[in-house]
Amino acid sequence: MTVTETRDVRPNRLSDAAYADNFSDIHPPLTPHKALVEADRCYFCYDAPCMTACPTSIDIPMFIRKIQAGNAVGAAKTIFEQNILGGMCARVCPTETLCEEVCVREIAEGKPVKIGLLQRHATDTYMEREQPHPFTRAAPTGKKIAVIGAGPAGLSCAHKLASLGHDVTIYEAREKAGGLNEYGIAAYKTTNDFAQDEVSFILEIGGISIETGKALGRDVTLDQLAADFDAVFLGVGLPGVNALGLKGETAAGVIDAVDFIGVLRQAEDLSLLEVGRRIVVLGGGMTAIDAAIQSKLLGAEEVTIAYRRGQEHMNASLYEQELAQTHGVVIRHWLAPVSLHVSEGAVSAITLEKTRLDNTGKLAGTGELVTLEADQVFKAIGQTPDAGPLAGSVELEKGRIRVSDDRRTSHPKIWAGGDCVAGGEDLTVVSVEDGKIAAQSIHKALMA
């Protein structure tokens, strides 16, 4: 059969040991000794640039000094004060474009203090030692708040509200809490079910209940929640994905990268996951990078990221691009998809057109075509909001929720944060900050 000859998609490409090795912690935690050596490098800067660069304003010099002084547990408390998801952020933050980019040792010698790994050392130490929860709740206020979405924004908001004495109910559409921390982040960045451990840790504050399997618009409505609760926080993320708009998009092997990543994260046995021999990933962001690297780690032989603009336009950081390249992923720029080749219901190749910026700075095709054989094509060309359940309740801006500086929507009882709001950066750490700011604003409004 020609199809099986040309199209090669199958599970079990690697030995058990190779799966385990490939999906182990990509950046292993610092040993206590390494943490001390690294902590010693921090200059304890005044008005530290790293702290300014952190979206959640963690007092980085102080937590590092605590590690240096042998108080990793205290260091974790400093982190959690600003960012209750400090453990996950330590794993997934693009530190190379945040705190570590502005570290004075980056300027001095091109080697920033490894802030992310030190943060992980502190938070891991805290959680491994099974310390009591670092915060206690204020006296009960009697106020009830609904949080929609148990992702980073929702969890952060819920935790802050609970600590201020409010009672919180989180409605989560999926089976598990965690949002992208559970379903969206590459497996090798958060091993050993860390996302669930972190959710448990956050819930230790008390006063938060989570109702999973409850989707906005299907099981609950925004207007009803706004009526039943004193306030509502929307942290619904970006549930949709952009389509290519090409014929053959529904063929087998044309896959949303976010789905691939989510399935991989939930897989009990990675060897049962099918992966093609030749993969083309479309997109230039973190999702494209994560899908490309993980397909390579599942045993794909040739993995190509095709991005329609130049390297400098990619949303993925240079560090992440290099990470893909060192895993053997080829990144090709200035290529836009034109057509999918489908044979017997499954994709077999993709034709792309070379692009450039025209005189007006607009992206334009050159007419030159390239065809890449592909057993699977992963689409990672952006996620989209779902305006449906929000319609009429809150004002939108390009499909996302418009919010003020304190994350208030146009509705007096509804706040929002995370990827679903307009103008965000789609980063875990920014979502955490959104949730925190919204919680403070809600508290202020309810206690006024």
Added chain:
Amino acid sequence: MADLSTNFIGIKSPNPFWLASAPPTDKAYNVERAFEAGWGGVVWKTLGEAGPPVVNVNGPRYGAIWGPDRRLLGLNNIELITDRDLEVNLREIAEVKRRWPDRAMVVSIMVPCEEQSWKAILPRVEDTGADGIELNFGCPHGMSERGMGAAVGQVPEYIQMVAEWCKHYSKMPVIVKLTPNITDIRYPARAAKAGGADAVSLINTISSIVSVDLDNFAPVPTIDGKGSHGGYCGPAVKPIALNMVAEIARDAETRGLPISGIGGVQTWRDAAEFIALGCGTVQVCTAAMTYGFKIVQEMAAGLSDWMDEKGYETIADFQGRAVPNVTDWQYLNLNYITKARIDQDLCIKCGRCHIACEDTSHQAITAMVDGVRHFEVMDDECVGCNLCVNVCPVDDCITMVEMTEGSDPRTGRPIDPRYANWTTHPNNPMAKQAAE
């Protein structure tokens, strides 16, 4: 190539680097390895009286403090003098000296402060062919409880008395090793000289408790729940040693008395500094105990390279060159005005200069200029204290620049090129009339 050889009170060695009397010089095995590595000489670990030797604790003997990356900065010990039999030590000293005739072999001695004890041991040591003796009047722990070591070194009369005995009963050159655990180092040094000693060596270790174990609330090192003070050494004590060396070098009564410098010598540069303050040799222990004997090769090569670069052919060419420049505070030139300068190209913007100045000094460094993080010295507030230089993590980023003309923006007073010190300052009630 520079000539590193030294002749210290008649004791010759191919270079000025001696191993101090301490664990590294307790046995022939160690000393042989040291000489093979290139050490110019050793002071054999302190010998006690004939008879049953002292015993050491069988628990930990050392405590330490560390800098970044666990770099050992200070070491503390509670070890006593040699716990090996006197006869074994004497035999080994004789054998090693015979095998290494070009190296300095000095023997450290500590016996009770009685004439008979010294009279008994001196000829035995002389018979080994050793080049000289060093009187251990310094150990601050253990032996001092028995009336020896620092207990002698703290009483100038005893120092003089024992030095006299040694000169009387021996023809060997005598070095008196001084304890820093006193208030004024000049008195014991003067006593050593008065007793006829040929030289002094300093400093011995400083009485210390390096840390307290917060789980069992006992000093470190802890022996079965208790600890006693030890003797502190290593890089951390070098500033104290340099000052004491300088005090002796510039004291009218002891000026010219040969000095063997000890205390925190880790590199050739440390050694050069001791020699610049008048020392004829330096003694090293902690650096060897941290890194092994090979470090002497860096020390000797570094000193030689630096001397070549500076055009010094022999140690004597720069020995004591810094002594005339050590003076009393009252003679410092109050008309010498400096201001800190931050090299903006080298600045990495850590802000430590700012916060140090702002919180703890003179509010003379900006943090923000026109909304931008920018660190710059305000000359009208800068007193030239140098704190910013010391807290800056970048070499040569902040320097002190002398003002030679115009006026000091801080005081508004014109720069006066003339030397003027406190002794003639109008604010000094004891001021002498300035010479016209």
